[in-house]
Amino acid sequence: MRYGVREFELTLMHRMRDVNAPRVERALRDLGATRAELRAAHAHWTRLAHAARAPKGLTALRSALGPPAREGERPVGSLTCEVACWVLPSWPELEFEVLTGPGGAPHHWAADFRHDGATYRARFVYGLYQGKERVTR
Incomplete structure (x- = not known):
């Protein structure tokens, strides 16, 4: 399969x-x-x-999801992480985001979503929900 x-x-x-x-x-x-x-x-x-x-890490996600809708870099504390984002068909208003640090192992990721006219970011570490924050763009 x-x-x-x-x-x-x-x-x-x-x-x-x-x-x-x-x-x-x-x-x-x-x-x-x-x-x-x-x-x-x-x-x-x-x-x-x-x-x-x-495949592991970002390679596994690319294998399952195809190329990201957008990619770039983002500073996280003292690290500069690679960021890759996908839009998922079941939730076009939700963006699945993966941050990879040195060595390319994705362990933190986030999903942006809209609720009551505001954008929020839910943060995950190794797939476990850590919390959400309001995003101002």
């Missing part, structure tokens, strides 16, 4: 269930996906993350 955009979105939904279950249920219906597919996609991503020969 190829791991692509749909599977990646399902993996994100699996991780979002505890935080925003109603949105995940709507997205599953819109995708025509089942909870079993959701669990299978998450299990597949986990297996890939631990497989010795599977």
Whole structure:
């Protein structure tokens, strides 16, 4: 089974269930996906993350999602990180962002989203939600 955009979105939904279950249920219906597919996609991503020969880091994300919509650099403290962003079909208002530090291992990433006319950024470390902040552009 190829791991692509749909599977990646399902993996994100699996991780979002505890935080925003109603949105995940709507997205599953819109995708025509089942909870079993959701669990299978998450299990597949986990297996890939631990497989010795599977692509890792940003290479794994490019393999699943294709080329980023935008790329660049961003200072984070005393580091300059590479940033790559993708727009996901299920949430065109949400941007999936990955920051990679020295050595290219993505461990921090963020997703920008709009709510009540404001833009927010949710931050994740190794896939675990850390918090959100309002973004002023």
